[in-house]
Amino acid sequence: MNETILIVDDEQNIIDLAQMYLEQEGYLVASATDGMSALQLIAETPPALVVLDLMLPRLDGWEVCRRVRADSDLPILMLTARSEDIDRIVGLELGADDYLTKPFHPRELVARVRAILRRAYRPAPTETSAAGLTIANLTIYPDRRIVHVDGVPVDLRMKEFDLLSALAGSKGIVFTREKLLDVVWGYDFAGETRTVDVHVAHLRHKLKGMHPTIETVWGVGYRLDYES
Numbered sequence: 001m002n003e004t005i006l007i008v009d010d011e012q013n014i015i016d017l018a019q020m021y022l023e024q025e026g027y028l029v030a031s032a033t034d035g036m037s038a039l040q041l042i043a044e045t046p047p048a049l050v051v052l053d054l055m056l057p058r059l060d061g062w063e064v065c066r067r068v069r070a071d072s073d074l075p076i077l078m079l080t081a082r083s084e085d086i087d088r089i090v091g092l093e094l095g096a097d098d099y100l101t102k103p104f105h106p107r108e109l110v111a112r113v114r115a116i117l118r119r120a121y122r123p124a125p126t127e128t129s130a131a132g133l134t135i136a137n138l139t140i141y142p143d144r145r146i147v148h149v150d151g152v153p154v155d156l157r158m159k160e161f162d163l164l165s166a167l168a169g170s171k172g173i174v175f176t177r178e179k180l181l182d183v184v185w186g187y188d189f190a191g192e193t194r195t196v197d198v199h200v201a202h203l204r205h206k207l208k209g210m211h212p213t214i215e216t217v218w219g220v221g222y223r224l225d226y227e228s
Helices: 014-025 035-043 063-071 085-093 106-120 158-168 179-187 194-208
Strands: 004-008 028-032 049-053 076-080 098-101 133-135 138-141 146-151 151-156 213-218 221-225
Touching: 004 014, 004 035, 014 106, 028 035, 035 049, 035 063, 049 063, 049 106, 063 076, 076 106, 085 194, 085 213, 098 106, 106 158, 138 158, 158 179, 158 194, 158 221, 179 194, 179 221, 194 213, 194 221
Parallel strands: 004 028, 004 049, 049 076, 076 098
Antiparallel strands: 133 138, 138 146, 146 151, 213 221
């Protein structure tokens, strides 16, 4: 395994606990206690994933996430001690892949890290298929993880592509938010289904002009509307 996980938190006990559990699973662990130091470490020795606390000295987690996202798709798992939805939503809007609310069980942290890495660094196919799934003016190339709308490529992040593929792969089927969390994120997200809503909003914005559309089925979830 030997992937390096960077833990960024100003509470040393959190770093120590996370490090112990991650190292037991075979990961290497680096750490930083403020945002500026974290950015320096990321620039010098990019890790496989960053576990990023929001409330940090010198530079907060939101700004660290914003700066990282300006340059790369480095996976980010955010930590927040707050319970308000707005903190989690802002983190996701800035491009975080996932989040955990403190206090958390370290085994859940390990599960989240494993799931994010599995999707972020899945091996490239040995043969690239030119065939794509075409629905009206939308074409998805699963092997190359490319999406075209009206023949124009659209830049989607990892989770956005997986979410669109899940909806497109099941014609007209309504997915509950919980099911999408399981299919796309790969684990039970403890009921925090607002994550799905945020990513759907991103997709709708990026795929503006796409037919079919992502339809909200109120009280249930989402489906791809093939009739639109």
